[in-house]
Amino acid sequence: MKFWNENDIQAIYHMSDAINDIETLFTNMNAITQTQRMVISTGTGAKSMLYMPCIHKDKQIGIIKITSITPENPQLGLPTTQANIIITDIKTGKHLASLDASYLTRLRTGALSGIAPKYMSNSNSQSLGMIGTGGMAYEQFLGNIEVRNIQNVYLYNRSRDKAEHFKRQLQQAHPNLDITVTNNVQTLVQKSDIINCQTQSTSPVFEAKDIQDGTHINGIGSYRPDMKEMDNQLFPRASHVVFDDIEGVKEEAGEFIEPHEKGIFKFEEIDGDLKSIVSKKQLLRQSCEAITIFKCVGAAHFDLAVAIGAYEKLNKTPQS
Template sequence: MKVFTEAEVKANYHMADAICDIEQLLKNMDDISQTTRTVIPTGDGAKSMLYMPCVHLGKQQGIIKITSITPDNPQHQRPTTQANIIITDLKTGEHIASLDGNYLTRLRTGALSGIATNYMSRTDSQILGMIGTGGMAYEQLLGNLEVRPIQKVLLFNRTIEKAKTFVAQVADKHPEIEFEIVSDVSDLVKCSDIINCQTQSTTPVFDAADVQNGTHINGIGSYRPEMKEMDNRLFPKASHIVFDDLEGVKEEAGEFIEADAKGLFSFANHHDDLKGCVVDGNTVREKDSITIFKCVGAAYFDLAVALGAWNKLNTH
């Protein structure tokens, strides 16, 4: 078995690759087979283990991603989320590679937001508002930069020092972008063309009343029923709500589970997913529409980027 570190994967596989590979997979899902991911709580709050298997019968390759979430880790200078992806040759049953999954998880999640932004936001969107500047934030930034002419990024984090650290880490890499930290999240929401939420909050991180017509929102942080980072009072106002994986959202997206129970939204009448956007080629929207993308993750997205990265690593 070949083993590839995060640095090796990062040097060979990038955001444009991930967006391309995920879109290609969404256009042909016939050979993809997966089971529901297993989430096992291992302590208080978000502390848990996640196991996500998926196979590509056409390519005769399969993966399982093993992820640990340990919220107290930053206090000990360790990452909150750690992951590895094992690739298996289905013809022989041999486990042929182990790829560090931390970067690939961040990259595929950023790519999903990028794809959603590409199909759902206004093409002239220039101001990106980011709520949450933790470990997933940079790839969320990259996903949006890949598809829209972003000129300014507004940042909000409950701990302002973390937002300052984020700017210090990314500003030099993107000198063409103006970064501004805001102390009031409502200012960010009112001014942004695109809003990206990447938190594990159990209460909404913005007020629905502050969202302006024409705004697109990506919600990628909440992945358990008790997590509710988006204000679901906004859902009835949205012209389009798109999910990365409908069945996953039904089980894991707290704000939508609550909205369905309250009658603000109906799973029974909802069928829009990212695959439909990619296959159809566009999402119809008015300039003043509010659009929402909700991502909880699915193993077939990990499959797309893991096999894509493996192919590039194998040619170097």
């Protein structure tokens, strides 16, 4: 079995690769078999273990991703989310490789946050608002700037110091961007063409009344029934709602489960999953004033796409 760490993968596999590999996978979903991911709570709050298996019958490759989420880790100098992917040859049963999947997880989630606005946001969107500047934020940023000509970035985090640190990281890598840290999430919401939420909040991180016409929202952080990033009063205003994985959202996304139960929103009202939107190869929105929403909870086939993509590139890369 081969072992590749995060630095190995980051050196050869990038956001453009991840977006391309996920969109390519969408064209051959008949070859994919997966089960619903298993989430086991290991403590209070978001602390948990996640297990996500999936196989690609055409490529004769299977994966399982094992993820730990430990919110108190930053106090110990450790990452909140850690993951590994085991790649298996399903013809022989041989385990081919172990890939550090922390970066791949961030990358595939960022790729989804890029693919959604590629087809759902206004094509002239230039301002990005990011609510939450933790470990997932940088790849969320990369996904959005890969598909839209972003000029202005607004950052909000409960800890301003954390937002300022993230701003310095972005400015160092992208000096031409105008980046603003704000203490007022209302300001961010009102100025952003695209809003990206990546928090583990159990209550909405913005108010629906502040969303401007023409805004696209990516909801990324919440993945359990008790978590809610988006104000459910937003959904009746939305022209289009799309999920990455419909069954996963019904099981895990608290911000949609609650309004469905209350009759504010119905799952039957969505415009499909991301695969169906990508297959049309055109903007989903019908007008510049439309409000569009993408909700992501994650699914194993997205991990499969990037794991196979990275594995194939790593195998072609000469070892130093």
